[in-house]
Amino acid sequence: MIESVLVANRGEIALRVIRGARELGIRTIAVFSDADRDSPHVVHADKAVLIGPAAASRSYLDIDKVLEAARTTGAVAVHPGYGFLAERADFARAVADAGLVFVGPTAETIRAMGDKTEARRRMADAGVPVVPGTASPLGSGSEAREVASEVGLPVVLKAAAGGGGKGMRVVRRLDEVAAAFDAAAREARAAFGDGSVYVERFLERPRHIEVQLFGDGFGNVVHLHERECSIQRRHQKLIEEAPSSLLGPEERRAVGEAAVRAARAVDYIGAGTVEFLYQDGEFFFLEMNTRLQVEHPVTEFVTGVDLVEWQFRVASGEAIPMRQSEIPLRGHAIECRITSESPFDGFLPATGTVRHLAIPGGPGVRWDGGIGVGSEIGLHYDPLLGKLITWAPDRESAIRRMKRALGELTIAGVSTCAPLLRRIVEEPDFLAGRLSTAYLTEHPELFDAGLDDASHTAAVAAAALLEHERRAAVPAPRMPHGAVRFSDWRAGTAPWFAPVADGNG
Amino acid sequence: MIESVLVANRGEIALRVIRGARELGIRTIAVFSDADRDSPHVVHADKAVLIGPAAASRSYLDIDKVLEAARTTGAVAVHPGYGFLAERADFARAVADAGLVFVGPTAETIRAMGDKTEARRRMADAGVPVVPGTASPLGSGSEAREVASEVGLPVVLKAAAGGGGKGMRVVRRLDEVAAAFDAAAREARAAFGDGSVYVERFLERPRHIEVQLFGDGFGNVVHLHERECSIQRRHQKLIEEAPSSLLGPEERRAVGEAAVRAARAVDYIGAGTVEFLYQDGEFFFLEMNTRLQVEHPVTEFVTGVDLVEWQFRVASGEAIPMRQSEIPLRGHAIECRITSESPFDGFLPATGTVRHLAIPGGPGVRWDGGIGVGSEIGLHYDPLLGKLITWAPDRESAIRRMKRALGELTIAGVSTCAPLLRRIVEEPDFLAGRLSTAYLTEHPELFDAGLDDASHTAAVAAAALLEHERRAAVPAPRMPHGAVRFSDWRAGTAPWFAPVADGNG
Amino acid sequence: MRAPRAVDGGTGSRYVVSVAGETHDVVVDVDGNVVIDGSAHEASLSGPGPARMRTLILDGKPRAVCAETRSGGFWEFEIDGDRVGAEVLDARAARVRALSGGAGSERGAASLKAPMPGLVVEIAVETGEIVEPGAAVVIVEAMKMENELRATAAARVERILVAPGEAVEKGQILVEFAEVERK
C-alpha cells in the first residue's frame, strides 16, 4: 500500500478521500487556499499545506504549487478527487514525471476521454452506440449552424473539454445557434481553458444512466452496476440513485457489458464511469469520466464496496479484490446534492456563513459534507456543500427515508436547494420512477414558492414571538416608517430566470 | 399499519423510534419534561406534549401522565423505547387497558422475564443452561452471605427487577457480602422501586454474547444473529459488535437456536434479546430483555433489517416479513456508546452545555444521537448522548473505520468517554478479539491520562495562542498571583475512584 | 423577560406581521401564547437564544426555527424546510405607515440588483427599451457559470448603470426600470 497521499482538492470530496486514506493507514496531506483554512478537509488531514489565494487558478488549479506541496511533504501519491485537475492529462503526466503515483488512469486515457470528440470516435470504433453529431470541434458559430441543420434540431452544443454542464447550450431554433455557440465557447474557455465546442443531436426526454467501472492494469475490468442520474437542472445532476428503476436484469447486464467494452477499449485503470443516455429503448454513449464521481456513494451503499479503498489498492499495484460475479447489488440508494443555491430564484448561487448545522442520522443515512459551523460559503468554488445519501431494501423505502432525512437537515445561514429536494421526494412522477432529464422543466409546480396554511401560520407566530422576545431583551427601537420593503420587482413566485433543466450532462 | 404512536421516552432512542415511525407514515407524538423542551426528539415529532418536571418520577416514569398525553393526542399505540417504563409489566397492562397498542411483548411476558429469578426458573425448565445461584430473592445480608458460601466465591448480587448494572455488586470476600447486599438493595429500590436482590456465581472473565429475537404472535420466532457486548464498565456496556468474533457458524447456529427456544418458552411477541455469558466453552442464560436494546444498530447494519420497522409491523398485526433462512449476515458492525462521563475520573457523570457538535460522516458510519448544539446535559437522566456505529466488510476494517470516525467526533462543552474509546480501538487485545467483561480492569493502562509529546506541544502552543489572542482582543487583565491551581489532591493520573468493570450485565 | 406594554390597550403586545405578501394582526400575551387575526393559538418558543436552533411549539406541533434578524423587525428563517422572510411592526408603527401612504407609494419603480457578486458578461437591453416578462436583461458570471437575469414583469429600461466586463457586488443596482402602463 502507498505510504502517503496528497489530496489535490477541497470540500466534501477531499474529506471523502482523506477518510478513505486514514482507514487504510495512509498518511494524508491536504492542500488549501486562503479561503479554506478552516475547512473540514484541512483539519482532518495529517499535514496541511497552504498553496495560494482563493482563486482556484492560483491554488487548486496550479499544478506547480500542488507538486511543490507534494515534494515538501514527501507524498508518494496524488489523488485528484473530481473537478479541478482530475481530468487534466497534463496534470496526470506531471505527477508521473515527478516520480509520484497518480491515483487515476493514465494521462493517455484521460486525454483520449477528456476530448469528447475523440471519445465519441473511439467508442464508435469499439462498437458502442453514440448520439448523432459532429466528430470534431467546430470552428465558428456559422459552422455550428450548418451542422445543426444537418443533424436536425434540437441540438446541444458542448465543450469538448467539458463536464458538469459547463459550456453547454441547448438550441431549438437555427437562428439562435451562432449566439449559443459564442456563449458556450466563452464559458468553456473560462471553465476549462479550452473553448472547443461540438454539436450533438439533443434527446428531448432521455434518462441518464451511467455505469461504475474499475480496471486494475492486470486485465481485470469490472462494473459495479449502474446509477440513474436523470434529475438534473442546467445539465447538473441533483438527485442520483442506484440501481436504476428502469432496468431489468437483462438490460442491467447489457449496459454493464457495454461499459466494460468501452473501458477495455482504452485500457482503463482505476475508477471510471461511462455515461449513457437512454431514450425509446436505446442506449447512446455520452461520455466517460476518468475519475471518481460525485455520486459514487450510491454505488458504495448497494455494493458494500469502498470505491476510494479500491482506488488506493489499484494505485498501489494490487488487483481488484472481487470478480464480476461477486459484486453484490443489495437494496436501493438515493443521493441528494445539497448545494448553496436558491432553487426558487433560478438556482442563483447563494453565499453566507454556516451558523447552524444539523446533520440527519439514524439507520441507512450517510452524510458526506465539506462544511462545518462557521464555514464561509463564497463564490470561488463549486456550490456543493454536501451530499445526503439514504439506503433501504427497496426504492420506495429509500425515498421515504430520504424524505425523513431531508426533514432533519438544517443548514442555517445560507440558502440551499434542500427546499426543492423536499418537494421532489414527494412528487408522484418521481415516486413512480417516471424520470427523464427534462423532469424539472416538466414540473414547474415544484418551483412555486409558498407555504401551506399551517406553515404560514407557524411563520407568523414565530416572527411575532421572535420580535417580541427581541424587544423584551433590548430597549425597543423606533421602527422606521415606510422603510425598506421586499421589492415588487422581485415579488411573486416566478424565478428571476427560468430553470433550464433540459440538458444531458 | 397503526396510524399514530406516542413515544414514551426521550433522548436518542425516542428520536430513533420517531425516525422509524415517520418513514412508515405513522404520526408521531413525543412527550417531554421541562428539561427536554429543546431536545431533538421533541422537534422531530408531529406533536409534543409536556408531561412534567425534570425528575423522571414525575414525567417519563409517570404512567398516568403518559396515558393522559396519549388520550389527548389520539395516539393509537405507545412505544416505550428502552429504560423508563419499557420493562414495567404494569405499564404494558395499563396501555392495553386504555385500548392502546403496546409496541412490545405482553405484560405477562414482561413480568415473567423482568423478575430475574423467575426468568432463571423458566429458562432452566426450557432446557436453557443458567448460571448457578439462588432461585428466589434473598431476605437479608446474612442470608446472602449463607448462599454465597454455598455457591462459592466470587458471587454477584443482582437486583431482581434490574438491568443496566444498577443494583449490582460483585463480592469476593465473605465478610463483604452483607454490606454489598445493603448497597445493592438500596440502589435497586432507588432505580426500580423494588429492592429484591438475588445471588449468582460470578464468572471472572466471561464474554457477553446476546441474540436478537423477533416473534410475531403467529408462531414465528426468528433470531437476527448475535451481538457481543463484552466491553463493559460497572456492568454497563461500552462497545458492542455484530457478529461476535468468537463464534464459528456452528456455535452461531447453536446459540441462536437456544435463544429461539427461550423465546418460544414465553410465547414471545416483538423485539427481544436473550443475553448469555460465555466462559470456557459454555453458554449460560443471563437474562432476557423484553424491548429494543441500546445496541440494536449493529444488528441493523449486518442484516439490513430496520428493527423499529419490524416492531411497528408486528404491533400492527403483520407477520415477520422474513424467514430464518432469509435473514442476511453481512460484514461487521461496531457500536461505541458516547456518554457524558469522565472516563479518567472513574466515569464520574459530567454536566455542561453542548457548545459545538461535529458528527462523523462518510461511508459505513451511522450516528444515533439525542443532542444538538445548545443541549443542556444534566444529571436527571441516563448519560448516553449518542451512539457511533460503523460497518465494514470485516471486523478489522470496521474497527479502523470506527477509529477514523471517533477522530472526527467532537462534542464540546461536556466531558465524554470518547477519549477512552479512542484508546480501546487501538489496543492490541481489542483488535485481536481477546475480549471479556473484565477487559477494562485488565487494561488499566487505558486509563493512564497523559498526552504524547506531539499533542503536549500542540496543547502548549494552543493555550499560548488562545491567551495571546484573548489579550489582544480585550484590555489585559491583571493576573491573580498565587491563585487557584489544580489541586495536588486530584493531580496525578490515578482516577478518583477506580473503574469497577468486572461485572456481567 | 417583559415586552413593552401594548400600545393600544388590550391584554398583550400587538404586532402587525407580514409574511409572503400577507399581513396579520398578532397579539402576544404574557404567557407567550398568540392570537393571530382573532384566532387563539397555544405557543411556546424555547431554545438557547438567537442565532441558534429554536423550538416553536404551536398548538402542540413542534418545529425547528433557526432565525436571523436584520435591523428593525425584519426576520428571515427556515420553517418546515422553506425559507421565509417576515416583517414585524408594532401596532403604532403600522398605523403610522398606513396613514403616510405606506408600502403602496413606491409602486411602479423597480431596479435590477445583482443577486450575487460576479462579472457582467453582457447587457441584453438598451435604455428606453420595454422588456417583456422572461426577457434576458443582464448576464452575470459567477462560479464559472453564466447567469441570465431575466425580467419577471414588463417594464421600461430607465437607466443602465454597469457595463460588460465590470465586477459587481451583491445588491449593486445594475439596471433601473419604470412601470409600463398596461391597457
Added chain:
Amino acid sequence: MRAPRAVDGGTGSRYVVSVAGETHDVVVDVDGNVVIDGSAHEASLSGPGPARMRTLILDGKPRAVCAETRSGGFWEFEIDGDRVGAEVLDARAARVRALSGGAGSERGAASLKAPMPGLVVEIAVETGEIVEPGAAVVIVEAMKMENELRATAAARVERILVAPGEAVEKGQILVEFAEVERK
C-alpha cells in the same frame, strides 16, 4: 490584532504555560509563530472565534481545537481527542508567583469536593482517621448510581462537612484532610 508588549524584552510576547503539571516558556511572535522552551514552531490558529471550532496548524500538522476559557488565563480544550487544562501566565505574573513561594506553599492541605451534584449516601471515614490510597471516603448518589469517592493518597481526616442524606452541589467541600508525614 496586537498583543501587549513583551514584558522582559525580546521580539515577541512571553508566556509561561502549564499543561499536565509541566511548565513551559513560550514566546508568540508577531506572525503568530511560537517558540516553546527555545524551539521554534510554525503556527497558525484560525477559525470563527472563541467558543467555536478552531484550527491550529503547528509545523504543518492541523488539529481541531475547541476551547473554553475560565477567567484569568485558564483554558480547557479538547486536542487530539483528549481533554486538557492549561494555565497561561505572562512572564511578569509568573516571576511574581515564583518569588512569593507560588504553587509550593499550599502543599499538604487538601479537600474532597463533590465532583457532581448528588445526594450523600454514606460517610465512610471518621475525623482523625488516616485514610490509605484507594480507601472509600464518601458515597454520593447521582444518576441513580452510587459513586464511591476514594482517596488517591494517604491523608488524615481533618473535618467532615456533610452528613448522609444531604444534597450537595458540584464543587462543595465534603471532607478536609491534613497531610500525613511519611517516613
